[in-house]
Amino acid sequence: MKLLKPTYLLRTLLLLCAVAVVSSACERNETQSLSDKLDHMIANRQVYDCQKEQRIAELRHLLSVSGLTPAQEYEINDRLFGEFHKYKLDSAIRYMERNVLLARRLGDRRKGCLSGIRLAELYSSTGMSIEAKRMLDSIDRRSVPRDMLATYYKAYNRFYQQYVAFSGQRHFRELEERYQDSVIMFADTVSVRYKLDRFSQMSRRNQSHEMEVRLLGFLNSLEPDSQLYAECAYSVGSFYRRRGDDWLARKYYMLSAMTDIRNSTKENAAFQALATLYYRHDDLFRAFRYTQAAVEDALFSNVQFRTVQMSELYSIIIASHQAKESRTKHKLQYYLVLISV
Template identity: 50%
Template sequence: MGECLAVLFSLSALPACEQPETRTLAGELDYVLENKGVFDRKREERIDELRRTLHVTGLSPRQEYEINARLCDEFWKYKLDSAIRYAERNLAIARQLHDTPETYTSGLRLAQLYSFSGKSVEAKRILDTTRRKTLPTPLLPLYYETYNRLFGHYAAISYQKKYDRQAALYGDSLMMVLDPASYAYRSNRAGRLIGQGRLDEAQSLLTELLGEIETNTPHYAEITYAFGSLFQKRHDDRLALKYYRLSAIADIRNATKENASLQALARMSYAAGDLSDAFKYAQAAIDDALFSNVQFRTAQMAEFYSIINASYQAKEARSKSTLQHYMLLISLLSVVLALLFAYLYKQLRKLSRTKEELSQANLRLTQLNDELNDKNAQLSDSNDLKEQYIARFFDLCSLYIDKMDSYRKTLNRLAQNRQFDELFKRLKSTSMMENELDELYKNFDAIFLNLYPTFVADFNSLLIPEERIALRPGDLLNKELRIYALLRMGITDSAKIASFLRCSLSTVYNYRTKMRNKAALSREKFEKMVSEIGNTPVKEPQ
């Protein structure tokens, strides 16, 4: 396609490659139209990601301003109402910061958005309060562009051509302040050359621009649309359709709702007598305009859409009449089909029995796969537990060794200094063991809840509401929860649990019995449900 595109710039080579490529582009355009929701969702994902950054704590007004500006850019030519909301917020922030350049910038951007959405009065009010002489030089292009768009959009909405002349005057001013090497200057110049009928110069400039930009970008859509306009001026409908399609594809892929290429395609298809394509493109164009609230595009399409719709409905009526004739023929064929039905019915019954057998086999296979997945999940969970506990075990062992060595050194120092009373006092004291036990339980609680963060909530959901455990401030687990935490880890031996918690075996039995009595489900199921916490969501008993 790249070689063909290069050849297309030489008019002498057009017949060699145009028709096959045009058919391919038509299919691509139909494809992206059918899947435009996919491209819209990608844009929404970018927008949602930016929105989340607004909720970061400690955000300064300047940072919010920058995020709002990016959100405004994303919503521009997509959802004007949202873009306006962020532009209005940025104008308020700029005024709050007493940042004059940004206040001007935000105001001009807001005026452009108002112009796109048909709020011409609001846009004009902002521009009337913006003094040209006080504007910083870098903002002059934005100032003249905003005026140019305002009068151009108002001319489309009001159907008054006199405003087109005012738009053209501001377009002249815009060209005077743009950098001649910039994309904005050259693209605007190309459009003006097309309007003046200087098509060879315009084609040369557009070819240069097309070689500098990437495919399927917003700039690519603009330049290919300009090419479409140029070839339409040359009365070369094949090339005009080609470039309008390229432009429309790029707009849809970028989720650009403010576009002109679909409108141009609808008009050309209607002129060529292709009502199906004309209706399809017109419907897509007006859907985009209504979605994004671009009023001047809606105004441009409203009258034309009604004409296409009426023609399309007339064509459908003719098709319906033809269909009725075919229905008569189909009725005759139905008699023949009825004779075949009995034979097919017998065959279908055989096939149904075969499918039933296959269904039963597939069901069994699905059950086996589910069981295998459950086992794999349990094995993976067990491996995760082992890895995390081994790492924490080594950390704790190293810590305890250090503590024991420090304690040994302390006792040794007391013995060397013959401080026997203090030595005997230290040896008889249980405070170290108690402190270490507290530390051990805190480490156990932290490790366990790191592995099963919802354990307490899930455990409480298995108890009747009035018997649910309420932990003291600062506690992660209490003794009852530790017993069941050990059970969840697979330690079911009450003697081992009692040893770990430094309590009697009867205490463990009493706690387990007391918890089973508080359960909101049967005592037999209670500990089984506890052992499954963390594997699947635990539902509160009804």
Template identity: 50%
Template sequence: MNLRKPIFLKRCFLLLSGMILLTACGRDDSASLSEQLDYMIRNKRLFDEKKEERIDIFRRMLHVTSLTPEQEYALNDSLSEVFYKYRLDSAIRYGERNLELARRIGDRNRSASAAIRLARFYSSRGACIEARQLLDSVRRELPRSFLEPYYQTYIFFYDCYEVFSGSSRPANNRKIYRDSLRRHLGIPASNSETREQTEQRLLERLGQIPPGTPEYAKTTNSLGDHYRAHGDDWLAKKYYTLSAIADIQNATKENSAILSLAKLYFDHKDYSRAYKYTQSAIEDALCSNMQFRIVRMTELSSIIIASHQDKEAKTKVKLQHYLILISVLSVVLILLFVYAYQQVRKLSRVRKELSGTNAELARLNIELSEINEQLSDTNTVKVQYIARFFDLCSMYIDKMDNYRKSLKKLAQERKPDELYRRLKSTSMLEDEQEELFRNFDEIFLNLYPTFIEDFNALLVETERITPKSGDLLNKELRIYALIRLGITDSIKIASFLRCSLSTVYNYRTKMRNRAAVSREDFEKTVMKIGSIHRNDS
């Protein structure tokens, strides 16, 4: 019994030593991956240059003069795929060209594919109205083979819409399309897969994918999410790092792994790395102009940056205390005084760098706020005037239909004199013209509510215009309202207002003669009305 006890203790010691050694190796592996990621971030431009070389190859092929529409479509398709998650604006440009080509050659499958892909691009940029219009336009005649990407794009659309609108209402619609996708793929509605099964499935898929590819980045990111959800932060950190490295190798600017990694380091109070990776994610998002990613990371990045700055401030305070202590002991310890002097110079450089970084971050935050405000204003105006446009079109269709029915009734009742009198009468045309002018006045004054006051301010005080009671604008004001909208051709103005060309020339000459500003610059100044107030506000 006494002989067995030392043997048992020896085995326990060896087992414990092995576990400690494995843990140390795991930590070394994690540290090595972090250093590799830091190196990749510092040298991102090298991978961007490689991607640009690949893009140049496609562009040179695109400039071949003998290309058929189908060949140009294939090249544009490749270019839009390469540019997506790298330069979103370029991806949209090639995607729009492909949609135009597909419609021109009458290929339904290519039209559906181009529309679905372009809808995803629009969703990423925040053009949710255009994205939804594209998806709805291909819904009726969509081949079954396109249902999977169609449902996936609609799910992504509602993800983006929820981020841009700040509302949780799109979640129900997103669930509807996710259920449709499951039914199409034959996947059960309830996910009964265990944690071990999910892990095994993802690891098996990872083993079949070459490292450094976009699919490798996607799978390692999914593994990181899986381990993060189950509380294994060490493995989550490892796979997020692998995913971020692969994204940089592929010059992928729209990536979530590095932002997830920043949040993980932030939760573990490693604010320096969290700040570094957040900065890299912000640079990539701004470079790709991926509005969806910019809006999503705004809140998290501000928290991480604030925490990093707070840590730096605390570090400064501690260093200042150390400097005071070193100053007290400087009489006895001359060597320590030299060391303290070097530290002060180092701190001064750090302060300058931090000051420049903070100024740049403040500028970026202002730009992000302006972009968000512009997106919100643009979407609101679009919704209002699209609804107004359809309402007017519907109203005019109803009026034309009623007029047709009345003429039909007169023809059926064999009343040619009354029918001829109706056709000869211009009262309906005059009424509709008045209605058109009234709608134009209302819409224009909604866009430029201070137009009359601003226009009168450009005239001599005794020559200012006041519309009649009950009128919003008179003929002179309508002429210059059209000029404010960019319609400067007198022929077009006369056609719109249904008056003679000489009348328009006379009114324009009369207004210039009554101007309180330079006659040559009068109409240019009119075209700036409204923009001044927007800038001031």
């Protein structure tokens, strides 16, 4: 057996090290480029919001047309809900409450179930826990169409998820997870939503290279500007964060945040995740910026769920940011005195 020469082994080792360094540098440069782009988009969010407001104005104009039937009004309200959902929850609630009444007038069981489920989710997000639970309990499980059961259980899952955030009663986590299992059980297995929920669930327990490849492949198959892309990019970021790769986690959280900005999605989790990561790495400037963006979005849309989640982190980051500025100020004063002397 022919032995490899020590010089050959050394060269191979040096080459591998060089590749690793170059790869790491490229990742950092890409993350920095995305960070600059995200900062620019945050500063110009009103451009995307104006586009959404234009679509909303056009739909509202349709409601002013005389002679609309209850069914026609229901469909327009449903489209308005689609625009206001994850944007301005108070407005979304108003149109969905109207649709609950219209569905009863039409005697349409399917529309009644769907409107009630959506209204319960909106109530949950705005902190109206009693109203949300009452609405969900008023829906007879046996009357829910088979293809709507996943949506029905998802509403319960989100209710308990958000109730834990509001109340701090963590023993409800078990119910949250149980309803998530029911969502997976009754979902349409060929739908993109099912695949996303399934991949997100699996990636929480599986940190293998195979899982990484499957997640990235699924992300690349989605429409880049879609809401599903934003959610999947967030799941990929969380996968890397659990694996301890904060650089890649930042990259995919940024991709998620940028997609949310393009869609004027104010109920988002990417800003919060980015703020936490940058705070962990003592980059208080960016941590403060992303925390501020998250809080502004939550207050704009009245997503109490996100506001509660961010309040503690916001206080910590502001205190740390002010303490750092104070230390910098004292240091500058010290050097100024020293130079003067």
